[in-house]
Amino acid sequence: MSTARQSVPFLKGHGTENDFVIIPDPDGVLDLSAAQVARLCDRRAGLGGDGLLRAVRSAAHPEARELAGEAEWFMDYRNSDGSVAEMCGNGVRVFVRYLQRAGLVKDGEVPVATRAGVRRVRVAGDGPLTVSMGAARLPGGDGDSVTVRVGERSWPARHVDMGNPHAVAFVTALADAGPLLSPPQVRPAEVYPHGTNVEFVVDRGPRHVALRVHERGSGETRSCGTGACAVMVATARRDGLNPVVDGEPAAYTVDVPGGTLHITEHPDGDITMTGPAEIVAEGTLALPGH
Numbered sequence: 353m354s355t356a357r358q359s360v361p362f363l364k365g366h367g368t369e370n371d372f373v374i375i376p377d378p379d380g381v382l383d384l385s386a387a388q389v390a391r392l393c394d395r396r397a398g399l400g401g402d403g404l405l406r407a408v409r410s411a412a413h414p415e416a417r418e419l420a421g422e423a424e425w426f427m428d429y430r431n432s433d434g435s436v437a438e439m440c441g442n443g444v445r446v447f448v449r450y451l452q453r454a455g456l457v458k459d460g461e462v463p464v465a466t467r468a469g470v471r472r473v474r475v476a477g478d479g480p481l482t483v484s485m486g487a488a489r490l491p492g493g494d495g496d497s498v499t500v501r502v503g504e505r506s507w508p509a510r511h512v513d514m515g516n517p518h519a520v521a522f523v524t525a526l527a528d529a530g531p532l533l534s535p536p537q538v539r540p541a542e543v544y545p546h547g548t549n550v551e552f553v554v555d556r557g558p559r560h561v562a563l564r565v566h567e568r569g570s571g572e573t574r575s576c577g578t579g580a581c582a583v584m585v586a587t588a589r590r591d592g593l594n595p596v597v598d599g600e601p602a603a604y605t606v607d608v609p610g611g612t613l614h615i616t617e618h619p620d621g622d623i624t625m626t627g628p629a630e631i632v633a634e635g636t637l638a639l640p641g642h
């Protein structure tokens with residue numbers, strides 16, 4: 353019996369230091385187990401990453417087949433523990449940067465299928481990319497509907513859904529959340545049957561905030577695009593702004609530990625996020641065993 357491990361191409365990239373292993377798999381032939389993804393994302397035993405982006409043609413993936421007429425490529429996103437997530441805002445910019453570098457898309461608007469639906473990414477040369485993230489949902493209303501706890505401290509928080517779940521807590525100082533070595537507790541737990549990402553936010557100035565994030569399935573990361581959009585919306589509502597009602601866009605600067613994202617909520621409800629994406633390495637790796 354052969355013990356040779358399968359060799360596959362890979363790239364490594366990041367967006368505001370939210371970093372990803374990218375595995376091109378156009379025909380959808382790689383069935384990566386959670387253990388394989390976790391090993392590839394391991395920073396000592398693997399390449400290291402907050403998550404993994406598998407690039408599959410939509411027509412070749414059962415979860416995206418019906419979107420194939422709208423978006424040629426499907427971003428199969430996995431967290432670093434191997435779990436599946438609906439959407440990744442930084443990941444989708446890095447994903448399009450990979451497609452562009454591989455000559456698979458040209459400058460302009462690139463539709464990408466995700467588990468949260470199709471997201472459109474505007475790409476121009478090697479400049480920042482702008483993603484149309486869709487509308488936020490606030491299942492608990494505009495105010496605080498959940499509580500986030502870290503150790504002895506707790507804060508009221510807003511439930512914001514960007515295709516994936518978020519709990520946004522305004523804090524006095526980002527250090528208040530402590531070292532975030534384990535997931536914050538969020539109550540009532542039933543609000544998030546599949547777990548949640550948690551953002552801690554402080555004000556930096558008019559329409560300018562900063563965050564730390566603990567990501568479901570990945571731990572504390574240097575950035576989270578969907579999280580930054582959730583924070584933008586929660587902050588706008590706190591500031592009394594609702595573009596859908598006011599008819600005026602609301603634009604915020606959101607600092608993350610790994611950089612800055614520019615986020616605007618438009619009168620039609622769509623949220624656009626602009627930020628960088630970089631590919632830093634590429635090569636061939638031997639897939640770890642199942």
Ligand SMILES: N[C@@H](CCC[C@H](N)C(=O)O)C(=O)O
Binds near residue numbers: 437549577
């Ligand atoms: N880093 C991402 C979000 C990745 C998914 C998240 N951890 C989840 O499980 O929902 C982003 O940039 O949005």
